[in-house]
Amino acid sequence: EAEVAQSPRYKITEKSQAVAFWCDPISGHATLYWYRQILGQGPELLVQFQDESVVDDSQLPKDRFSAERLKGVDSTLKIQPAELGDSAMYLCASSGTGGYSEAFFGQGTRLTVV
């Protein structure tokens, strides 16, 4: 069964360090989302890609966060420098195109900033 792959599953980093997360969407899915989920809260969108283009990054803190999807397939989300408040689960999701297409989520990367 096709799944959205994310790595690493867990990451502990010191504040002011750089950290990166990777996502491989389901094959053929043109739309890719990065969400941030603070413990006990619902996910909030950070950035949405359509193929290699950014569709929505209005909630992405661009002074420290960056995201890319260079070939329109896998994607990397980077934080530099990490802050204590960045501790959260980072979820990647993907969906197809053409009418309604369900979004499938990966297992996420749990980031702890110390």
Next chain:
Amino acid sequence: AQTVTQSQPEMSVQEAETVTLSCTYDTSESDYYLFWYKQPPSRQMILVIRQEAYKQQNATENRFSVNFQKAAKSFSLKISDSQLGDAAMYFCAYSYQAGTALIFGKGTTLSVSS
């Protein structure tokens, strides 16, 4: 701006019983999608059920059904014959059109006892 509100942080139910999770939302759109997602501990979020706003008939998926009240902007989830495997965090979510990002509520933690 669209918002989704889940007013029940925690709910509990006994096996084989029925439980209803509440959700309200705010939007000025007339056509949109509503969803319930399930997030088990340490596992990825999965779609439970979907409702298109233009459909008057409430969606059902096996033991899961919704009560969609468009005028009241209410979208509750009923789980019948609850099972231990239903224990999870449940998120109500909104999307104003296919391919757009989901807006989530804060979630309801459901516990199931035997």
